[in-house]
Amino acid sequence: MDAVSVEGVWKYFGDFPALRDVTIRAERGSCLALIGRNGAGKTTLLRILAGLSSPAKGRISVFGGGAREQSTRRKIGYLGHGIGIYDELSAFENLRLFAKLYGVTDAPGRAKTWLERVGLGHVHEGLPREFSRGMRQRLAVARAFLHEPDLMILDEPFTALDDRAIAVLQEILKRAMSDGRTVIMSTHQLREALELATDVALINRGKLAFAGKRSQAMLDDSGWLYRNYGEA
Amino acid sequence: MNFLRNSLSIAGKDLRSELRGKETINASLSFALVILLLFSFAFDPGSDLVRDISGGLLWLVYAFSSALILNRSFARELPNDCLDALLASPVSGAELFFGKSLANFTLLLGVEIVCLPVFGIFYDVRWAQRPGLLFLVLVLGTWVLTVIGTMFSALTVNLRLRELMLPALVYPMIIPAMMGAIQLTTVLVSGQPIGKDNQFWFKVLIGMDIIFTLLGIALADVVLVG
Numbered sequence: 001m002d003a004v005s006v007e008g009v010w011k012y013f014g015d016f017p018a019l020r021d022v023t024i025r026a027e028r029g030s031c032l033a034l035i036g037r038n039g040a041g042k043t044t045l046l047r048i049l050a051g052l053s054s055p056a057k058g059r060i061s062v063f064g065g066g067a068r069e070q071s072t073r074r075k076i077g078y079l080g081h082g083i084g085i086y087d088e089l090s091a092f093e094n095l096r097l098f099a100k101l102y103g104v105t106d107a108p109g110r111a112k113t114w115l116e117r118v119g120l121g122h123v124h125e126g127l128p129r130e131f132s133r134g135m136r137q138r139l140a141v142a143r144a145f146l147h148e149p150d151l152m153i154l155d156e157p158f159t160a161l162d163d164r165a166i167a168v169l170q171e172i173l174k175r176a177m178s179d180g181r182t183v184i185m186s187t188h189q190l191r192e193a194l195e196l197a198t199d200v201a202l203i204n205r206g207k208l209a210f211a212g213k214r215s216q217a218m219l220d221d222s223g224w225l226y227r228n229y230g231e232a
Numbered sequence: 233m234n235f236l237r238n239s240l241s242i243a244g245k246d247l248r249s250e251l252r253g254k255e256t257i258n259a260s261l262s263f264a265l266v267i268l269l270l271f272s273f274a275f276d277p278g279s280d281l282v283r284d285i286s287g288g289l290l291w292l293v294y295a296f297s298s299a300l301i302l303n304r305s306f307a308r309e310l311p312n313d314c315l316d317a318l319l320a321s322p323v324s325g326a327e328l329f330f331g332k333s334l335a336n337f338t339l340l341l342g343v344e345i346v347c348l349p350v351f352g353i354f355y356d357v358r359w360a361q362r363p364g365l366l367f368l369v370l371v372l373g374t375w376v377l378t379v380i381g382t383m384f385s386a387l388t389v390n391l392r393l394r395e396l397m398l399p400a401l402v403y404p405m406i407i408p409a410m411m412g413a414i415q416l417t418t419v420l421v422s423g424q425p426i427g428k429d430n431q432f433w434f435k436v437l438i439g440m441d442i443i444f445t446l447l448g449i450a451l452a453d454v455v456l457v458g
Contacts, residue, residue, distance in 0.1 A: 050320045054458055068457065070322045078320040082313020088249040100241050101321045103234075143317065 002061070003028045003151055003182035004049060009058030011044050011206075018044045019055070020206040026184055026199065028150075031177055033197035033214070034186040035225060041206040042186035043081070046155050049184065050078040062151060074102060077149035079157055083140035087129040091120055091139055094128065095146055102147035114142040118168050134162035141169055145176075152176055154185035158192045166192065190222040202229050235330070238323050242331025247338060249308065256304045257339055264297035264347050268354055278356035286357050287417030291410055293351075294344055295377065299399045301339050302381035305332050306389035315389070315456075325452030329382060333448065337378040344370055361423040369420065372437040373413030379444045380405050386455050412436040 004026040011019040019041045026032045034042045047053040048060060051067035065072040085094050095111035104110045115121045118138040128136055137160070145152060152173070158166055173183055173196055187193040194200070194214060202210040202225050210229040217224050250256055271289055275282045282289075309315035318328060352359045359366065384401045388394040412433035419430055426434075 047316075050316075052316055052319055052457065068453075070324060073320065073322045076320065078316070080313055080316050080320075082316060084314050084317025084320075085312050086245070086249060086314055087311065088252045089245065093248070097241060097245050098317070098321060101238060101318070101323050103322065 001028060001064075002026065003030070003063060004032075004184065005059070005061040006045070006049070007059045007061075009045070009048065009055045009060065011041075011048065011053070012056050018206050019048075022058070022203070022206070022208050024201050024208060024211055026182055028182055029177065029180045030198045031173070031183040031185070031196050032199045032201060033193040034184065034201050034203060035190065035193070036186070036203035039205075040203040042203055043155050045203070046078075046153050046184065046186055047080070050076060050080075050153050052078075052080075074147070075150040077145040077147065077152045079140060079144040079152075079154045081155055083128075083136050084143055085128045085136065085139055087127060090125045090127055091115060091131075092124040094139065095142055098143050099146055104147055110146055114146045117172075118142045119164070133160060134165045137161055137165050138168055141165075141172060145172060150181055152181060152183045152185075154183070156187055157185055158187060158189040170196065190225075194219055194222065200225065202226075204229070235324075235327055238327040239331035239334060242318075242323065242328055243334035243338070246305070246308070246332060246335035250335070250339060256301050257343065260297045260300040260339070261343050261346060263300060264293050264343055265350060267293045267296055268347060268350055272354040275355070277354065282355050283357060283422050284418065286351075286355065286359075286421045287414040287419075289355070290347075290351055290417055290421075291373065291414050293347060294340070294374070295403065295406070295410065297343055297347075298340050298374075298377050298381060299395075299402070301336055301343070302378075302385045302402070303395055303398050305336050305382055305385040307385075307394065310389065319456060325454075325456045326449040328456065329386065329448050329452035330445075332385075333375075333379050333382045333445075336382055337375055340378060341370065341374050344374060357421055358423065359421050362420045365426065366417065366420045369413055369416045369437070372434070372441055373409060373417075376409035376437065376440045376444060377402075377406055379441070379448050383444075383448045383451070383455065386452070408436055409440045 002025045006022055006024045009019055009022045010017060022045060036042050048055050049067055051073055060067050062072050063075055092111055092115060095114055096107050099107035099110045115124045118141055120135060120139060128139060157169055177183060185193060197214045200214050200218060201208060210225060348359055381402050384398055388397045391397055415433050416430060419426060
């Protein structure tokens with residue numbers, strides 16, 4: 001059964017079609033890398049999948065339910081461009097808040113576990129505004145995935161990350177995939193993404209230009225996709 | 233139970249953030265005190281005129297100072313895209329709206345209670361003659377102001393001119409509630425009993441409290457996600 005099914009989705013910003021008749025599927029346990037130039041529509045599609053925006057036309061199904069359904073959102077972890085962290089609350093308070101909102105039974109315990117996991121256990125009472133960019137990003141990863149979601153949606157997750165944060169994120173994603181969770185991410189960092197991806201979709205000016213399994217040709221030559229399916 | 237638990241989590245988060253920074257509460261309280269001071273120069277303290285318009289003076293101050301608290305309500309979610317993180321979580325728009333309303337109500341009621349004795353001193357008004365009923369009017373009037381303001385705060389959060397738009401949208405909507413709160417406050421501050429004609433204003437306040445709370449809960453998801 002598909003974890004995510006997108007059928008004939010259109011999205012307009014004013015008169016401009018940001019997504020044009022996009023149809024994609026992601027199987028359970030797969031890792032789908034959404035690739036495309038800036039403004040191609042990757043973020044728009046991910047926001048629709050995360051229930052943050054509604055399509056103008058078309059159908060979205062996430063584990064058989066609508067993306068805005070409360071029970072569906074419990075199964076989704078979303079890491080967008082912003083880190084979604086409150087600067088006035090401590091790292092621990094931030095994670096405890098989101099653990100509570102996701103209905104995690106032992107919210108303080110889960111918050112502590114994830115702070116350790118992303119290497120921030122020693123600064124759990126620190127305020128995020130005093131953290132480095134890499135630390136903030138690691139806290140954001142913990143915030144987005146502490147409820148162990150079945151579907152992890154990540155928008156440009158490797159952008160501006162230091163080596164340590166990339167390693168933490170890759171470890172989390174690999175473990176999630178080995179647990180049978182589904183990952184959908186958009187990225188410009190083709191090498192990091194293609195190492196993890198099982199499937200690849202290329203979006204070009206709002207239209208799906210390619211969707212299929214990741215191949216050895218893509219791994220060997222990261223420009224292969226754009227040359228064969230992208231705009232010149 | 234989930235509704236109340238999530239709403240209280242949101243309210244607790246907003247109050248904790250606010251008490252740590254004290255940006256909004258300090259601005260709102262000092263703004264209210266400055267208006268009270270400025271108005272006191274315009275009227276003769278202790279005069280019958282002041283007693284006659286005391287309810288109006290007080291609620292004007294509350295309405296003006298509330299704009300600062302309400303404007304920040306959803307705007308505080310903009311840095312780091314925190315609103316997206318909340319909307320992506322299983323929290324419903326209704327829970328988010330209700331939680332934020334509770335936090336705004338607590339902050340605004342706090343400002344109002346601090347302003348009352350200052351009002352009494354500046355205008356030589358014995359405001360504490362019927363404290364129980366006056367508190368009830370404050371609670372009912374403030375809740376209307378809060379729920380309408382919180383809803384429009386969500387609606388205007390992405391506008392560049394939200395600081396101007398919010399009062400322009402909220403004040404016309406609260407006119408019936410303000411009329412009731414002003415009338416009842418004037419009567420209570422003057423030490424008069426609440427007559428049958430004034431009981432009508434209690435019904436107006438309670439009716440608006442219920443209607444706008446239900447409207448806010450019903451429309452929150454549409455306003456926040458579309």
